[in-house]
Amino acid sequence: MKRLKLSSGSIVNIGGSIIAVAIALLLGALVMRLSGADPWAAYKALWNGAFVGRRSISETLIYSAPLILAGLGFAISSRAGLFNIGIEGQLITGGFVAALVGAWDLGLPSVIYVPLALLAGALGGAVWGFFPGFLKARYGAHEVITTIMLNYLAIRLITYLVLRRDDILPVDPTYVATKKVVDAARLPILLDRTRLHAGILIALGAAIVLWWVLFKTRFGFNVRAVGLSQGASAYGGIKWGSTVVIAMVIAGALAGLAGAGESLGLHGRHWSTAPGYGFTAIAVGLVGRNHPIGVIFSGLLFGALNAGGPAMQSAHVSKEIVQLIQGFIILAIAALEVVNRLPSIRSRMARRASAGA
């Protein structure tokens, strides 16, 4: 999975991301053209649906909040050199746990209840991040395998709990979800007559904190050193194992917060159907070059695509075209990376060719 790790991830690489997005939009336009639609009208509708008017903007921010948080989770695990496909599992675990705490009706005032439920969500995600981190550090189990398995485990476990354990948990089998989160545990609404909840503030705050941790603390230095060079970091006295585990715990906590925001903010309960944000978060991290500030922008971009997608139907374009564009973005990023590395790849191939002589 090393190949998937982007070279340095510094904000300087932002040019590559912008080019990738441009390429993806062009390809998307081409597809619309081929299917007989008017791409210009479609993109205009997308823009309007994402940015024009208070409802559009708030929908964009609503979609962006979990993507930014989960993208930050992907970013820190990538910085530590891990390819964390388990964001999805960490996210839904966090969402589920936060919803449980919120639905229990502990009779607490909002100022305590909301942070408590958020914390519970973060903890739930953190536990789900800890396992693959620990298995990697202790036994060398590859995180791609373990996180995929833990994704399934989270989905099945939560489905079981909401369907069968209404005897001990505040769940509602008829809805295949948790019970409703009580008002005292709900995230406050930021803007009247919209669904915009405080999740976006949490996401922005988390991005700034993560930036500070990664670039201003020794721990962040250790994470980045471990991710870039295991050999050099070992020589520098940095313990790879514990660094990797803590990075995964933080990644899980961030993804868990993303899920908690959905439960406590948007839905008011945890639905056992997964939204797939955990996978989009990988793209968010990659486009944001695994830099917390970059992740804010790429999270907003993907949020805008999701929010504006339905509006494209007015231009007779299926809203699924948005998924296609997201796919193109990832392909373009990967392709640009290959082009970047072409000189070194070519020389390696040359060496191999001469070896065969």
Place this chain on the structure above:
Amino acid sequence: MEGIVKRFPGVVANDGITLLVEPGEIHALLGENGAGKSTLMNILFGLYTPDEGVVAVNDQPVSFSGPRDAVLAGLGMVHQHFMLIPRFTVTENIILGNEGSGLVLDRTAAARRVREISESYGLLIDPEAKVEDLTVGLQQRVEILKALYHGSRILILDEPTALLTPQEIEDLYGILNRLKADGTTIIFITHKLKEVAAVSDKVTVIRRGKTVGERITSETTGQELADLMVGRGVSLTVARTPATPGRTILSAKNLTAQPIHGHKPLSIADLELRAGEILGVCGVEGNGQAELVEVLSGLRPITGGTLAVNEIDCGQRDPNGFREAGLSYIPEDRHHRGLVLDFPLWENVLLGNAQGEPFVRRGLVRGRKTQDVTRQLMADFDVRAPSPETPARALSGGNQQKLIIARELFRNPDVLLAIQPTRGLDVGAIEFVHKELVRVRDEGKAVMLLSYDLDEVMDLSDRIVVMSEYQITGEFVAGEVTRNHLGLLMGGRHSDEATQA
């Protein structure tokens, strides 16, 4: 090859190189790392197409589209790292890729031919031997044999002595001379002056992608070649006064350690390092040096014996523990051990120095302070880079090594372990590193120099130990032992045998 120009994005690797090799001569191609030797040979071998210039073989202009064309034209290449399949026999390796058109391999006929060639040049290779059972020196002969089998009349050897013992190098020279006598043309790529003098008839020196001189070997001097290669006057020998060893700073007794997978366990009976001396550790690569280095840096747990630095027991310490006890390292692999290449210089200075003040306070990195110190270190050690924010990747090997030395000496250690500190460096940077090691010694610190280059060990050390078969097999005061004697020990003979030999 005339007027060869090859550009890569951002660099001109070859900028008008002319290399004229007469039939039947041994022609050395001398240049520092990055001078363009490999690019030139890759062009000759058809791996790259030159942007300008003409390649001609036997006065016929050629344009190879790949190595196969080059082989058909009678060229053969022996790479620095051998391209052999260990589990195959010599013959199988040699016919690999040229098994003939029939369905059945005619192995016997091939083996007969291999034996004939081997005998006619005194290569002493058994065609039926498995490659994995052969020594490095013999494996190299298999590569030469392979080239000859395929009809090569022009043989290119890329840094062929890098992995050989001194005796094996002598044998190689013998083989090359026999090949020459038989009319084979040999291009010998190297950056070592002594090899040029020992084996070549003519030498072409290249620097920064340009041919800077062609000399008849017997009519030139090492000093002239070094100056040509570097582009300025360099001193080839390090001036130094006799050592005045003081107290023992590092001592290891009956040390054993977990083996690296597939290796034998390390076993060091007695190793002492004293203040104010340079202890040279020589040996052929792969005789326990890697394990020794990892043990002494806290990366490999010891399984027995004692290891003390400044009388502090370090047996169970991690790399930070060794640093606290007073050790510093110049690791052998700048790119994978010494530096995080994508980090800026100042973060590389932080590496290994992040335990506390002055760079870290209460868990927070003091960026400004670290950058200031880095700037100072860059000035003191002549690290040429635009700023502390420059990524380490952008620096030349010599400047990277200077930064590592600066970082490691910043802690004011009592012991400096220099592991192949000049590997891959150009002559100018080697000069700097050597002077620095002597300066550190003169400051009363203990220096351990581990190198696979026997000349380097002999030039710099006050005391020399030989490593062979994961043990220390000899210890000498420098100047009281001959190169030949050390060479025999490195090759696995024991001390008394070596004395008789």
